[in-house]
Amino acid sequence: xxxxxLRRPAEDIFVQELDALRRGDDRPRPENWLMSPxxxxxxxxxxxxxxxxxxxxxxxxxRRLVETAVATLATDRALLLLGLPGTAKxxxxxxxxxxxxxxxxRLIQCTAGTDENQIRYGWNYAMLLAHGPSMDALxxxxxxxxxxxxxxxxxxxxxxxxxxxxxTLITVLxxxxxxxxxxxxxxxxxxxxxxIATANNRDKGVNELSSALKRRFNVVVLPSPATIEEETGIxxxxxxxxxxxxxxxxIKSPDAELMRIVTLFRELxxxxxxxxxxxxxxPSGSLSTAEAISVGVGAWAEAAHFGEGAMAAEHxxxxxxxxxxxxxxxxxxxxxxxxxxVMRSREGWDDLYGAIRxxx
Numbered sequence: 001x002x003x004x005x006l007r008r009p010a011e012d013i014f015v016q017e018l019d020a021l022r023r024g025d026d027r028p029r030p031e032n033w034l035m036s037p038x039x040x041x042x043x044x045x046x047x048x049x050x051x052x053x054x055x056x057x058x059x060x061x062x063r064r065l066v067e068t069a070v071a072t073l074a075t076d077r078a079l080l081l082l083g084l085p086g087t088a089k090x091x092x093x094x095x096x097x098x099x100x101x102x103x104x105x106r107l108i109q110c111t112a113g114t115d116e117n118q119i120r121y122g123w124n125y126a127m128l129l130a131h132g133p134s135m136d137a138l139x140x141x142x143x144x145x146x147x148x149x150x151x152x153x154x155x156x157x158x159x160x161x162x163x164x165x166x167x168t169l170i171t172v173l174x175x176x177x178x179x180x181x182x183x184x185x186x187x188x189x190x191x192x193x194x195x196i197a198t199a200n201n202r203d204k205g206v207n208e209l210s211s212a213l214k215r216r217f218n219v220v221v222l223p224s225p226a227t228i229e230e231e232t233g234i235x236x237x238x239x240x241x242x243x244x245x246x247x248x249x250x251i252k253s254p255d256a257e258l259m260r261i262v263t264l265f266r267e268l269x270x271x272x273x274x275x276x277x278x279x280x281x282x283p284s285g286s287l288s289t290a291e292a293i294s295v296g297v298g299a300w301a302e303a304a305h306f307g308e309g310a311m312a313a314e315h316x317x318x319x320x321x322x323x324x325x326x327x328x329x330x331x332x333x334x335x336x337x338x339x340x341x342v343m344r345s346r347e348g349w350d351d352l353y354g355a356i357r358x359x360x
Contacts, residue, residue, distance in 0.1 A: 008245065009105060010058075010098040017043065017055050018098065024050025030074045032150035032192025033100050037070045040099040044070075044092065058095045059088055060234050065220055066092075072218040073100060073152070078173050078195040080158070080217035086288025087222040088234075089198035093154050096196055101151035106142040108153070110161035116168050119143055120178060133182045147178060150190030155197040159206040166213055169195070173216040224289070228274065231289055232262045239296040246297075249304040254311035258296050260352060261316060265292045268324065268338060278341055281334035285326040295319040317355035325360075332360070 011018065018035075021043055027036035035043070042049075044066045046057030059066060072079045073096065081089040097104040108119065122139035131137065138144075146153035158166065172178055176189040197217065200206070209217075225231035235258050263274065269287040272279050285291070295316065302315040325331040335356075343353045 006246075009103075010094045011103055013245070014043075014056070014058075014095075014098070017049070017053065018102075020049035020051055020053035021055065021099075030192065032190060033074075034102045035099060037067075037074055040070045040096065041066050043099045044095055059092050060225075060230060060237075061088070061222065065222065068218075069096060069220045070100075072220070073194045073196070075218075076176070076194075077218045078197065078216055080219045081196065081198045081222055082219050083200060083222035084224055084288060085200055085286040086290035086292070087200075087224055088289075089200070089222055090156055092222065093156070093196045093198055097152040097154055101149075101192070103151065104154065106146040106149075106151055106153045107156065108142050109156045110158050112160060112162065114161045114165055116165055117141075119165060119168050121180065135183065135185075138180070138183075143172065144178060144187055147172070147176075147187050147189040147193050150192030153193070153195045155195060157199065158197040159199040159209065161207065163207050163210060166207065167210055170212055170216065173213075228259075228262060228266055231266065231292075232259045234289055235262055235292050235296055238293045239300065242293065242297050243300050246301075248297075248301055249309075251300060251303050251307075252310040254296070254300060254303070257299070257311045257313075257316060258292075260349070261292050261295050261299075261320065262289075264320065264338070264343075265289075265323075267342065268334065273342055280342070281337055283324050283326065283331040283334045285324065285331070287324065291323050295323050313351040313355035314358075316352065317359045321356060321359050335360070 005012075021039045022035050025035050025039045027038055029036045033040075041063070042055055044057075044059050045063050047055050049055060069079055069081070069092070079096075081093060083089055094104040097106070108114070118141060121141055121144055123133075124137045124139055127134070127137035140148075143153055145151075155169075172189070173195065176193065178187045178189075180186055199209070225234060232255075236255050239254070239258060265287045267273050268280060268283055271282045298319040299311050299315040302319075303309065303311040307315055321335070324335050339353060339356060343349050343356075
């Protein structure tokens, strides 16, 4: 049945690694945790289980940041993963929840349309009209279920949610209880319950967190990859994992082409070439690592289904233009400047220059 899912959660994909870590984990565990904090860090950073099972790295970055995040979840403080788009906030959030609670599905995707009922609880109105307010008529949300289970709740893109709705979390985070005034009762959180929220302040349409809410989070800032080699490694790894999950046909190693994607994104994002000799206009989009991964997956699909089994410039061109040009006027100017001032004269990039020119 798992093979039929379009996207499998972390606890399904890495079930063998999680089981191996839990079997050999004899260190103290916080109540309702499925593994110790040390084992959770190994699961995120990579290493070996006690029985020798290799543990793949889920996050490529500073180990101390992961240790701080895991330690926060063992306290009564909620965790806020903050960073620019593409810094693996959601990826880390999902794997932390899978390691600690065994499930990453206690999830609320925050949007401008998210209201209090989607955070706290709702009502089955048929039962409400027939029998009046009762616990049976209560429609539980991922928050209420996580509190009852003593598990991790994930709040994705917290700042997308309106400020008034955000502040409904204050009582839960402070008192670890959710009042239900209609029934003159409350849902109290079991030990093990905590919240992992993600947020970024780069995209448009974000709402600032109130000071009261900020104080209830321990903030861990996930930085962008420091070097092009580190970013390329992340993109190559995640593209391979994604296409495997999607069941796309194999192609010849695309690592060199993926590095060109990362180079283009990084230079446009930084507003200068890697050697710093040419200054560039910056597009309106974030051009994040996550978007580079999406371009790589799209190019892989084109190469596998419409090419000759190898990723080429023509497979990347339309995907690159779609990622860079979010504003048809401003971003097109930035892309054309990059094409003429950088790509046209760069050795080995003639094919990509011509392919993008054919698209635009």
